[in-house]
Amino acid sequence: MAAAVAADAAVAESGLVIPDRQLIDFSEFLHPSSPHGRRATADAILHGFQTAGFVYLKNHPIPAATLQTAFARSADFFALPDEAKRALAWDSPVANRGYSSLGREKVTQLADAAAVDALRTAAPDLKESLEIGRDDEAGHPNKWPREQAQDQDQGQDQDQQKQQIRAGFHADMMRFFHLCRRLHLDVMRAVALGMGLDEEFFDPFLHVGDNTLRLLHYPGVKADVFRANPGQVRAGEHSDYGSITLLFQDSRGGLQVRSPTGHFVDATPIPGTIVVNAGDLLARWSNDTIKSTIHRVVEPPRDEEEHPPRYSIAYFCNANFASNVDTLPGTYASESDKKYEQINVGQYLAQRLAATY
Numbered sequence: 001m002a003a004a005v006a007a008d009a010a011v012a013e014s015g016l017v018i019p020d021r022q023l024i025d026f027s028e029f030l031h032p033s034s035p036h037g038r039r040a041t042a043d044a045i046l047h048g049f050q051t052a053g054f055v056y057l058k059n060h061p062i063p064a065a066t067l068q069t070a071f072a073r074s075a076d077f078f079a080l081p082d083e084a085k086r087a088l089a090w091d092s093p094v095a096n097r098g099y100s101s102l103g104r105e106k107v108t109q110l111a112d113a114a115a116v117d118a119l120r121t122a123a124p125d126l127k128e129s130l131e132i133g134r135d136d137e138a139g140h141p142n143k144w145p146r147e148q149a150q151d152q153d154q155g156q157d158q159d160q161q162k163q164q165i166r167a168g169f170h171a172d173m174m175r176f177f178h179l180c181r182r183l184h185l186d187v188m189r190a191v192a193l194g195m196g197l198d199e200e201f202f203d204p205f206l207h208v209g210d211n212t213l214r215l216l217h218y219p220g221v222k223a224d225v226f227r228a229n230p231g232q233v234r235a236g237e238h239s240d241y242g243s244i245t246l247l248f249q250d251s252r253g254g255l256q257v258r259s260p261t262g263h264f265v266d267a268t269p270i271p272g273t274i275v276v277n278a279g280d281l282l283a284r285w286s287n288d289t290i291k292s293t294i295h296r297v298v299e300p301p302r303d304e305e306e307h308p309p310r311y312s313i314a315y316f317c318n319a320n321f322a323s324n325v326d327t328l329p330g331t332y333a334s335e336s337d338k339k340y341e342q343i344n345v346g347q348y349l350a351q352r353l354a355a356t357y
């Protein structure tokens with residue numbers, strides 16, 4: 001209870017547009033305590049996506065211990081020597097798996113590759129990441145770091161061992177991947193219910209799990225770096241591409257979302273919550289009734305000479321790459337109200353990703 005009150009206060013302080021509706025108790029959707037709980041929660045989630053473009057979920061089904069493990073594993077990964085990480089380099093937007101070193105990806109709204117290049121040179125993002133997809137997509141294997149043998153060091157020298165990660169990384173990450181995948185389905189069921197669609201409307205578009213788990217590390221950085229270059233950010237402003245993103249952040253801060261009035265406001269970390277934002281695919285699918293909000297990661301709002309590292313984990317949910325999506329029923333009155341053509345999901349995403357790397 002006290003935690004919930006503190007969380008409400010944190011949302012209000014962050015100056016978001018509709019504070020009381022932004023923080024949503026997801027257990028009321030999964031296990032409603034009243035006859036109207038499920039429907040009311042679905043409405044609140046949809047309303048959040050239609051207005052601010054994002055919500056905070058509390059009392060969600062990802063166990064705190066699982067999250068702690070995922071963050072610890074992520075820190076282990078980024079602590080590997082450069083050589084071990086670079087051996088896993090991200091190399092294609094279609095596969096969208098692997099390691100991106102500092103400055104490799106420049107997230108932005110610019111679609112033109114030359115403009116993105118110019119921006120990347122002027123103010124590179126201060127982050128590194130590892131993208132992990134589903135483990136069973138033909139032709140696109142994940143790029144896993146080598147794991148230490150459970151029974152340790154027989155015949156290995158120390159140098160070899162340093163290149164390897166503690167055993168269990170792959171298994172823990174895939175366990176986490178599948179919990180997020182389940183949550184994606186449930187959040188989309190809430191969206192469907194809120195929109196007056198059959199609750200399972202989205203299920204056949206999502207069941208393959210063509211999603212991406214991204215581990216993110218923003219290394220420690222001196223405040224001077226931000227002073228020297230006013231355009232410097234940890235991650236540039238962008239919208240996400242897919243259906244929704246589940247974003248787990250540590251307590252450092254720096255994430256900002258653009259409010260409907262055009263100002264960037266802090267999306268303050270609230271312990272125990274997930275920031276869930278709608279992506280471009282869902283905005284398009286919903287005939288722009290749902291908003292895909294621009295966000296970025298900037299210098300944390302603390303007066304420090306040196307900002308400590310920040311870790312976050314983004315789970316980018318999509319729809320099945322093989323699916324074609326057409327404007328959702330109920331978001332248009334007549335054919336001429338449809339703003340977009342039907343589109344193939346895989347092609348759409350590969351095209352968007354190709355512009356940012």
Ligand SMILES: O=C(O)CCC(=O)C(=O)O
Nearest residue numbers: 216240249255297312314
């Ligand atoms: O690190 C964060 O909090 C945000 C990351 C993000 O927006 C992204 O990777 O798309």
Ligand SMILES: [Fe+2]
Nearest residue numbers: 238239240295
């Ligand atoms: Fe994002």
